Amino acid sequence: MTLTLDAPRIVQTRALLQVSNVSKTYGPVKALQNVSAHAYPGEVLGIVGESGSGKSTLLRMMNLEETPDQGSYTLDLPDVQGNLFDLDRFARRMLCATRIGIVYQNPHLGLLMKHSSSGNVAERLLVAGERSFAVLRQKATEALDASEFPLERLDAPPAELSGGMQQRVQLAKAIALEPALLLLDEPTTGLDVSVQALVLDTLKRLQQDRKITMVIVSHDLGVIRTLADRVMVMRRGEVVETGLADQIFQDPQHAYTQQLVHAKL
Amino acid sequence: MSLTTLTKPWEAMSYGFLDGSAKRELRRKTLKSVAVPGCQMPYASREVPMARGWGTGGLQVSLTLVNPKTRVKVIDQGADDSVNAASIRRFIARVAGTPTTMDTLEADLIQSRHRIPEEILREDQILVLQVPNPEPLRPVQPNMSIARQMHADADYGRMWLQLYEQIVRSGRVMQGASYPSLVHGRHVMTPSPIPRWDVPKLNMSKHLTILSAGREKRIFAVPPYTRVEPLVFSDVPYKVEEHGHLTCYRSGTKGFFMNEIPQDDGTSTFEVSDSEWGVKAIRKGAGEPVTTGETWYKNGEMPE
Numbered sequence: 090m091t092l093t094l095d096a097p098r099i100v101q102t103r104a105l106l107q108v109s110n111v112s113k114t115y116g117p118v119k120a121l122q123n124v125s126a127h128a129y130p131g132e133v134l135g136i137v138g139e140s141g142s143g144k145s146t147l148l149r150m151m152n153l154e155e156t157p158d159q160g161s162y163t164l165d166l167p168d169v170q171g172n173l174f175d176l177d178r179f180a181r182r183m184l185c186a187t188r189i190g191i192v193y194q195n196p197h198l199g200l201l202m203k204h205s206s207s208g209n210v211a212e213r214l215l216v217a218g219e220r221s222f223a224v225l226r227q228k229a230t231e232a233l234d235a236s237e238f239p240l241e242r243l244d245a246p247p248a249e250l251s252g253g254m255q256q257r258v259q260l261a262k263a264i265a266l267e268p269a270l271l272l273l274d275e276p277t278t279g280l281d282v283s284v285q286a287l288v289l290d291t292l293k294r295l296q297q298d299r300k301i302t303m304v305i306v307s308h309d310l311g312v313i314r315t316l317a318d319r320v321m322v323m324r325r326g327e328v329v330e331t332g333l334a335d336q337i338f339q340d341p342q343h344a345y346t347q348q349l350v351h352a353k354l
Numbered sequence: 355m356s357l358t359t360l361t362k363p364w365e366a367m368s369y370g371f372l373d374g375s376a377k378r379e380l381r382r383k384t385l386k387s388v389a390v391p392g393c394q395m396p397y398a399s400r401e402v403p404m405a406r407g408w409g410t411g412g413l414q415v416s417l418t419l420v421n422p423k424t425r426v427k428v429i430d431q432g433a434d435d436s437v438n439a440a441s442i443r444r445f446i447a448r449v450a451g452t453p454t455t456m457d458t459l460e461a462d463l464i465q466s467r468h469r470i471p472e473e474i475l476r477e478d479q480i481l482v483l484q485v486p487n488p489e490p491l492r493p494v495q496p497n498m499s500i501a502r503q504m505h506a507d508a509d510y511g512r513m514w515l516q517l518y519e520q521i522v523r524s525g526r527v528m529q530g531a532s533y534p535s536l537v538h539g540r541h542v543m544t545p546s547p548i549p550r551w552d553v554p555k556l557n558m559s560k561h562l563t564i565l566s567a568g569r570e571k572r573i574f575a576v577p578p579y580t581r582v583e584p585l586v587f588s589d590v591p592y593k594v595e596e597h598g599h600l601t602c603y604r605s606g607t608k609g610f611f612m613n614e615i616p617q618d619d620g621t622s623t624f625e626v627s628d629s630e631w632g633v634k635a636i637r638k639g640a641g642e643p644v645t646t647g648e649t650w651y652k653n654g655e656m657p658e
């Protein structure tokens with residue numbers, strides 16, 4: 090795989106994220122088998138694949154919540170070195186708290202349901218050491234606003250919000266600290282089409298304005314097509330095909346990808 | 355090896371009620387907790403003839419520390435004469451032969467529930483606080499294993515989140531008693547359910563404070579001259595209860611922590627919570643010779 094073919098817009102750069110040969114088994118389930126993935130700075134990597142193909146598992150690894158049986162993970166960031174799977178709990182927590190944002194498939198994993206929405210966002214800033222109430226409030230409001238969250242519900246607990254609003258609180262939390270890497274696990278699933286469009290617009294704008302590197306998982310090819318620069322197709326814990334988004338959608342090589350793309354069209 | 359060779363000869367009772375090995379363990383754990391200020395040390399809480407939750411943790415520490423010359427004072431919500439304080443005081447005196455006192459200045463060891471006396475404690479005095487819930491993280495992290503990891507990582511962001519939520523919901527910090535405080539810049543502890551009024555007394559104090567939870571089997575300490583800082587936002591200052599301007603209706607003393615006594619007509623009168631301080635004021639007023647110590651609060655304010 091050469092750089093020029095792979096990422097024509099950013100020829101000279103090194104990958105920001107590099108996951109190499111990662112495998113993970115849960116009892117009899119081979120959730121990931123020898124998976125490698127990378128994303129260049131400012132790029133959106135889309136991951137598609139059927140249910141149970143290991144997409145969420147891979148994302149959890151990128152968020153250092155889980156350690157694989159084998160494989161390595163590097164991020165090309167200042168002060169970040171070596172295989173991140175070797176970091177201890179404390180170093181992982183600090184890295185994730187300050188550099189990586191994540192939106193979970195299940196909002197219950199990412200949010201404190203009974204705290205206020207603004208508090209959920211503020212928590213992220215608190216972990217990074219912010220101790221001024223006024224600054225917390227302002228930054229939380231800004232992040233929620235940037236995520237198209239209706240500000241009159243600022244202090245409503247997520248438990249009282251719709252699924253779409255919960256996803257936007259998660260998104261606000263993830264971007265509150267301007268992360269270097271944004272991980273999105275089915276950010277639009279379960280949302281109606283208009284809300285979905287709103288969230289997609291937000292993500293697009295974030296990507297254009299802030300040049301945040303993103304990894305987005307979805308089984309909705311439309312979402313991937315709208316956002317992703319490059320696409321990785323997974324099946325049963327393995328990568329079946331990787332390529333530029335246009336290439337994957339117009340000229341899929343692997344039989345499974347062809348099936349997927351044509352089923353959609 | 356048999357049980358008879360391993361055990362000591364039978365005695366009617368150990369000095370200070372607890373047996374030697376129990377006291378040895380408690381001393382060891384107390385030393386540890388002094389060495390790591392504010393860090394909770396687990397210990398094997400023993401049975402004492404009192405129900406858990408009534409100060410068994412504090413009692414075990416007191417029984418471990420006393421000798422026949424230790425002058426013991428016991429207070430409950432500031433009062434020496436409440437049933438619980440009187441029972442504990444009498445029990446310690448009975449099983450350890452210690453002299454007792456109500457005067458804060460005379461006491462070598464003060465066991466207390468919910469208050470710190472108003473007169474400044476000295477280097478040669480020890481304060482033992484009874485603790486119902488030793489874990490300040492419990493409201494934000496019910497899983498105690500994770501809470502321990504959070505202490506290890508000094509991962510205290512959620513404590514501020516709790517304060518944030520209170521301000522958002524009520525417009526101010528609602529936490530009254532048990533105000534979480536950072537000890538020696540490292541561990542967050544609960545100072546036991548003392549009012550906010552009393553927390554600044556722990557900061558850089560001359561005396562040793564030992565906090566012990568009998569039911570939860572945890573002991574922790576604030577050694578002399580140790581920083582104790584209530585958790586606050588940088589732009590929302592810590593506030594103590596507004597008692598500085600109140601006057602005790604019995605003793606006339608003013609500028610100390612008060613008990614509120616609701617009246618039939620809907621108003622309230624106030625009575626100084628540190629009962630012995632009130633007694634001293636009354637005696638002084640009657641012309642009796644009484645020695646009063648310097649107080650932490652002066653004119654209802656804590657000097658910087």
Ligand SMILES: Nc1ncnc2c1ncn2[C@@H]1O[C@H](COP(=O)(O)OP(=O)(O)OP(=O)(O)O)[C@@H](O)[C@H]1O
Pocket residue numbers: 115118119120138139140141142143144145146147194308
């Ligand atoms: N913690 C776990 N314990 C046991 N098995 C797990 C665990 N996490 C994932 N698995 C298994 O690993 C496989 C991959 O799961 P994963 O959640 O990554 O799939 P996915 O691609 O995200 O699916 P979906 O599209 O439904 O979200 C599944 O078979 C799942 O049952």
Ligand SMILES: [Mg+2]
Pocket residue numbers: 144145146194274
């Ligand atoms: Mg998933």
